[in-house]
Amino acid sequence: GNSVTQMEGPVTLSEEAFLTINCTYTATGYPSLFWYVQYPGEGLQLLLKATKADDKGSNKGFEATYRKETTSFHLEKGSVQVSDSAVYFCALSDLGFGNEKLTFGTGTRLTIIP
Amino acid sequence: EPEVTQTPSHQVTQMGQEVILRCVPISNHLYFYWYRQILGQKVEFLVSFYNNEISEKSEIFDDQFSVERPDGSNFTLKIRSTKLEDSAMYFCASSGGPADSNEQFFGPGTRLTVL
Numbered sequence: 001g002n003s004v005t006q007m008e009g010p011v012t013l014s015e016e017a018f019l020t021i022n023c024t025y026t027a028t029g030y031p032s033l034f035w036y037v038q039y040p041g042e043g044l045q046l047l048l049k050a051t052k053a054d055d056k057g058s059n060k061g062f063e064a065t066y067r068k069e070t071t072s073f074h075l076e077k078g079s080v081q082v083s084d085s086a087v088y089f090c091a092l093s094d095l096g097f098g099n100e101k102l103t104f105g106t107g108t109r110l111t112i113i114p
Numbered sequence: 115e116p117e118v119t120q121t122p123s124h125q126v127t128q129m130g131q132e133v134i135l136r137c138v139p140i141s142n143h144l145y146f147y148w149y150r151q152i153l154g155q156k157v158e159f160l161v162s163f164y165n166n167e168i169s170e171k172s173e174i175f176d177d178q179f180s181v182e183r184p185d186g187s188n189f190t191l192k193i194r195s196t197k198l199e200d201s202a203m204y205f206c207a208s209s210g211g212p213a214d215s216n217e218q219f220f221g222p223g224t225r226l227t228v229l
Binding site: 041044046049091104107108 | 116118120138147149151153154155156157158162170172175205207217218219220222
């Protein structure tokens with residue numbers, strides 16, 4: 001079946017540091033890939049997505065590229081801010097259109113220190 | 115901005131009791147979901163719901179669980195005869211607005227504690 005493996009946390013960085021959170025997946029078809037973020041006390045919010053190989057999703061300075069050859073979708077940001085402190089979830093959906101179940105990774109807690 | 119809401123934020127119950135977790139999806143959405151996250155583990159899909167019936171469910175979603183959309187606005191998850199291992203954060207989500215972006219919008223979750 002489908003699965004998502006993401007970098008174990010927690011991750012602690014200083015403000016303005018470079019961020020990478022690794023995510024790899026296993027899927028039988030051609031899934032869509034997502035990064036969700038959960039700020040304290042809030043629900044999961046879609047951060048970015050990519051629907052096919054070599055697509056790059058980007059939002060709020062975060063980027064991730066759909067790499068079919070390495071089955072990866074690593075999240076990156078060039079200069080993190082304190083406000084980026086949250087839990088980040090990598091996810092995939094089976095059919096690539098979103099109106100079906102999401103398969104999540106375990107989440108990575110990110111803390112940014114001023 | 116429209117949002118998914120869930121009540122209660124925290125529910126404590128005794129083992130063997132029934133609980134109902136409530137969700138109000140975004141009003142023009144057509145697809146509804148429940149997920150759960152046991153502490154320290156992955157967010158897991160439970161069930162999806164469309165056109166007043168279950169469209170897909172996971173192996174977790176056994177006869178102990180049921181979902182309902184009783185009045186066109188609420189979407190509920192009922193857990194009968196709760197067990198200790200049902201303790202988790204339960205997330206509701208909805209998708210399928212007029213723009214059909216297919217993005218799933220999540221609520222803040224209900225933390226269920228079974229004692």
